[in-house]
Each structure stands twice: as structure tokens, then as C-alpha cells.
Amino acid sequence: VQSNAYVVDVDVYLINAAGTWSLIQAGRKLDSAIAEKVVKDGRYQVFDDNRRHVTTYSLYRTPKGDKDAESMVVIRKVTYDIDLARQAVLHVFLSSMIVLALMLPLIFWLASRLLQRQILDPLFNLRGEAGAIAGGDLDHAIADTERRDEIGHLARSFASMRDSVRTTINDLKETNLSIERFVPHAFLAKIGKANILSVALGDNKRQDMTILFSDIRNFTSLSEAMTPDENFAFINAYLERMGPVIRDHGGFIDKYIGDAIMALFENADDGVRAGLAMMETLEAFNVEREGCEPVGIGIGLNTGSLMMGTIGERHRMDGTVISDAVNLASRVESLTKVYHVRMLISQYTLALLRDPASYALRPLDVVVVKGKTQPVALFEVFDRDSPQERAAKQRTSADLMRGVEALLAGDKVTARRHFETALALWPDDPAAANLLKSCA
Missing domain, CATH: 1.20.5 (Single alpha-helices involved in coiled-coils or other helix-helix interfaces)
Incomplete structure (x- = not known):
């Protein structure tokens, strides 16, 4: 039985033996026309005259009580109050809207959390990862x-x-x-360029630097006894040991000229110390080559102003250094062969040493090198000589130094006196003999 407030009446009709429909409770019969329509269509609906009520007839089969029983066919009649039904529907609708309105914030919150977890958080993560990668990670x-x-x-x-x-x-x-092997980064930095891409033809900059030249003694005779492969292997083995020494002392190699090296240093002390370290490294290299002819080198240094820049043309450029100071450094190195010494520096390099007394130095000669008109004093650096040679050279170094100072000042008489004193202390000193000739 329906218990809804908008249900006015409920009746159930059961078919009797005569084939007519009558109420279960009172035996009242159902109108045969209505019964036929319900049996035919399974459902029938009729309104009263003022359309305040609607009566619905529905055909049902009752479930079997047991497996041998027959199911009963009944017609249920339900009469509804239309106004009350509308009010009930409206009430249900309004109640649903209120519940939905109360649930919407929760729904939106859940949806936003799902959106954030599934889309926004991963996007924020990607943004952070992009920042990390942009920062170099x-x-x-x-x-x-x-x-x-x-x-x-x-x-x-x-x-x-x-x-x-x-x-x-x-x-x-x-x-x-790979490029730095051909164009040192230090060279680019000196001309104010961050990398090779920013270099243009004619870029240049003036610098005060110490220039070092070194050369292998008697390389021609050494190379004649080697095959081409052996020549390159020997030169590369030698240069492989000298390059790190130069870099360790703050210098960089500007160029290789066959077996010769041209290197540049910020200050005179770095250049002199690098030259001494190169001689020490060469001694170890000769020990490694036991059984082969020992290798000797000459090192010359000069300090002065130079121009560093790029020369060439649009399709072929090269970095180079142009200066009289460079030419003089090359001449000084070539004179090591003439004087049979391992390392010479010019008076300009000597003048910029922070503490000349910390090195084993002595004047060797005052010369006018090829291409120059002014005399230049040359000084031997003999720290790497044997103890006996160092002791002999140090005996005459003070007199030689005073003599050179007088000679450069134009006082040949005083210079001669000091050189003669030095020669008396060491009659076989080639430096004293050479300097004495300069006073003639």
C-alpha cells in the first residue's frame, strides 16, 4: 500500500472464476472496459472531471508461493492528488538543489585538488626543472x-x-x-675576447709582457739521425713536458716554431722561474732518454711593450704578437749559442725582477743586437749550473755588474777597471773577456 502523502486511494482487484475483476477487500467489481484496457496495455490512466486527481490502473502478476502454485494476476488502482504530487516533486527538487548547493564547494575542492595533482603540480615541476636546466644543471x-x-x-x-x-x-x-690547442684562451683574454667566435680581423691590444724564446741546441744534427716519425715523436715528447711547465708559471705558449717555443708571461719573475723549471725538466727528460744523445736548450727573455692581435684575411686569420721587444727576445735567445750559456735575460727583464738577488745572475756582455742601434746589457741566469760553476761565476759577478753599470753610463775607464779585476779573479771567465773587449 502506498504511504505517500499525495496518494488518495489504493485498491487491488483480483480476477474471479467468472472472469470479472472485483476488489479483494469488498468484492466490488472493476468496470469491464477499464479492465480490458489494462489487460491489453498493462496500464491505464484516467483523470477526474476537475482534474484534481488522477487514477492509474496497473496489471501485475504476483510471485508464486511455491513451485506448484499458480501466480495470480491482479490490477492495482492508485489515485493521486495532482497538487500534492506536484508539491512533493517540487519539494524533492528543492531538497536536491539544497543538497547539491551544499555539496558544490566539496565537489569543486575535490576537482581542484585532482586538477592540481594531475596537471598543475607536474607543470610547476617542469617549470622548476626548466629553471634548473637554464641555470646549467x-x-x-x-x-x-x-x-x-x-x-x-x-x-x-x-x-x-x-x-x-x-x-x-x-x-x-x-x-x-680543440680550438684552444691552436688559439690559447689566454691569448683571447689578452685581446679582450671571451671566445673565438667574437674575434675579428685586426683585433689588437697593447700589453707589457715578458717574452721567452727557447730552442733545442744542435737540433739539425739530432734530427738527421732520426726518421720522420722519430723526429715528430721526439719533438712532441719534448714539447709535452715543456708546455705544462710554462702554464704552471702563469705563462702561455704563443706559438711553436719547429722545435722552438715562444711563450708570454705577465711579469719578469714568472718568465725567469719558468725558464729555470724548463731546464730542470730537460734534465729529467735526458735521464729518461738514457742511451741517447743528451738534449740541450737555450733560453732568452726580454720584457717590454708589445701588440697582440689578429692578422691575415677574411678566410684565414692568425693570432700574433708584434713588437721590437719580441724581436729582441729572439735575438737574446740566439746569443746563448754564441756565449755557450743556457739562459740569458736582457737588462729590461732584470730591471723588473722583484728581487734580483734571489737569482744567480751575472752580466755577460753589452751588445748591439741585429736590427738595433742602442747597446743592450745581457745577463746570464746560472741557477741550474753545477755547484763548482756557480761558485766560479759568483766570484766575478759583483765586479762584472759594476763594470756593466759604468759601461752603460759611458764610463769605459771605470768599466775596464772592474772587468780587469774580474778577469784577475777568474782568468778563464769568458764573460769578463767579452766585456773587456767592449771597452776597446
């Missing part, structure tokens, strides 16, 4: 690459981009390192 891990949606696709694309950028940058680093 090319090994930064990319999250969400395992997802199978658009976010995962984006993350995988981002990771692929990171790997591509890392590969490109590594290739560029390798390229720059």
Missing part, C-alpha cells in the same frame, strides 16, 4: 616521464630536449678545447 632529473598522458609526453619531450642541449654543449666544449 644539465643532469637534473625530469619527473613524470613514466606517465601515459599529455603531461608524460611533455615531460619526455623535455627530457629529450635536456639531453640534446647537454650533448650540444659537451660538443661545443670539446670544440672549444
